[in-house]
Amino acid sequence: MPQKLIPNHRTINSKQLLKKEEKNSIIEICPVRNVIARFGNKWALLVVLVISEHECVRFNELCRLIPDVSSRVLSGTLKTLEADALVARKVYPTVPPKVEYRLTDIGRSLMPLIAQLTEWAQTNMKTIVKHRKAFDTKAAKAN
Amino acid sequence: MPQKLIPNHRTINSKQLLKKEEKNSIIEICPVRNVIARFGNKWALLVVLVISEHECVRFNELCRLIPDVSSRVLSGTLKTLEADALVARKVYPTVPPKVEYRLTDIGRSLMPLIAQLTEWAQTNMKTIVKHRKAFDTKAAKAN
DNA sequence: CTGCATCCACATGGATACTG
DNA sequence: CAGTATCCATGTGGATGCAG
Numbered sequence: 001m002p003q004k005l006i007p008n009h010r011t012i013n014s015k016q017l018l019k020k021e022e023k024n025s026i027i028e029i030c031p032v033r034n035v036i037a038r039f040g041n042k043w044a045l046l047v048v049l050v051i052s053e054h055e056c057v058r059f060n061e062l063c064r065l066i067p068d069v070s071s072r073v074l075s076g077t078l079k080t081l082e083a084d085a086l087v088a089r090k091v092y093p094t095v096p097p098k099v100e101y102r103l104t105d106i107g108r109s110l111m112p113l114i115a116q117l118t119e120w121a122q123t124n125m126k127t128i129v130k131h132r133k134a135f136d137t138k139a140a141k142a143n
Numbered sequence: 144m145p146q147k148l149i150p151n152h153r154t155i156n157s158k159q160l161l162k163k164e165e166k167n168s169i170i171e172i173c174p175v176r177n178v179i180a181r182f183g184n185k186w187a188l189l190v191v192l193v194i195s196e197h198e199c200v201r202f203n204e205l206c207r208l209i210p211d212v213s214s215r216v217l218s219g220t221l222k223t224l225e226a227d228a229l230v231a232r233k234v235y236p237t238v239p240p241k242v243e244y245r246l247t248d249i250g251r252s253l254m255p256l257i258a259q260l261t262e263w264a265q266t267n268m269k270t271i272v273k274h275r276k277a278f279d280t281k282a283a284k285a286n
Numbered sequence: 287c288t289g290c291a292t293c294c295a296c297a298t299g300g301a302t303a304c305t306g
Numbered sequence: 307c308a309g310t311a312t313c314c315a316t317g318t319g320g321a322t323g324c325a326g
Contacts, residue, residue, distance in 0.1 A: 031268040032261045033188060040183020042319070045176065059288055070320055075289050085274035096287040097326085106267055113256075113263055118175045120256055124249055125174040131228035185299070202308050213300055218309055239307040240306085 038084060043069055043077045045114065048103070051087060052111055056102045086110065181227060186212055186220045188257065191246070194230060195254055199245045229253065 039045045043066065050065050051057050057065070062074060069077075078101060081087045086107035092098040103111075182188045186209065193208050194200050205221075206214060221244060224230045229250035235241040246254075 030189075031264040032257075033185075034268070035264040035271075036182050036188055036260065039179050042176075045179055046173075068320095070322095071289065072291090072321085073319055076319090083275045083278040084271050085278075086271075091288095094287095095326095097289095099288065106270060109267070110263065113259055114175075116256055116259065117179065120253065121174040121178040124252070125177070127249060128178075128227050128229075132226045135226040135228075206308095211300095213302095214309065215301085215311090216299060219299090234308095237307095238306095240309090242308065 038080065041077065041080075043073060044081060047074070047077050047081065048086060048107060048110065049114065051101055052103055052108070056100050059099050059101070062101070081107075181223065181229075184220065184223075186216060187224060190217070190220055190224060191229060191250060191253065192257065194244055195246055195251065199243050202242050202244070205244070224250075 046066060047062065050062060054061070054065075059071075059074075059078075062078075063069070063071060066074070078087065078089070082089050085104055087101050088104050090100045090102070092100075189209060190205065193205065197204070197208075200208070202214075202217075202221075205217060206212070209217070212220075221230065221232070225232050228247055230244050231247050233243045233245070235243075
């Protein structure tokens, strides 16, 4: 059971106790949210997966492998991934420059979890989408 | 191995082939991204977890249990969660109104995955945060 | 080739006030 | 009690152009 997701929110009884500066303190400390937030961004998960399939990828390869990402965003995604030690960046000081990205150990350790999420998503996706559609039309009718 | 994350991007060679209307088509189809995107939002995961701990929660309870979420955002989060069939909403037509939220089966089936993510996050968080800090200061020095 | 700078559009979240 | 309405601040992502 995940007890530490909200490390100490149980000890706080009322939001009145929270001062402005303390806002977000609870959620910022939470490790899981912190990690999940990384994959909430549009491309991070996809980038990790694509890299994992190639063992070692160059920047432009990623650009091509992920059709509709701009280089600016891809660059940013890679930087946060690198900052988080999930991918390693290796620069060859040649002309023209060559940069390789590969997963770190910690990045690779994430793969089984992604695989499970994938599996869960695939088995439940149809139900979810169907339900979502029904829900939307019902809401539209109510309006 | 998660093969379906990018269902058919391998069959597309160049982004030049993509017309405007086809943009995002690849990623929208992707079930995992679709699911993960739900937890990318700031509160969804937390809400699911809190509900899972209580078997049945009322709106204002959630407001109190999650200290710094506004009712507007909480309401929206619950609505998408309900649309996705992850939580069920039960209204008692009393005065004043009473509404209960609980996890659906499909919502509960997600819990083990969240638990694993939690575990992974907790074991790797320290490393990640440390690396992130080092990375940031190094970047700051370069500037 | 790799990526940053700039500018812009839009979605998300937050604060406050109000209703059935 | 359980939300909705309104307005606003911010951040994230996209397009384009340029630089080392």
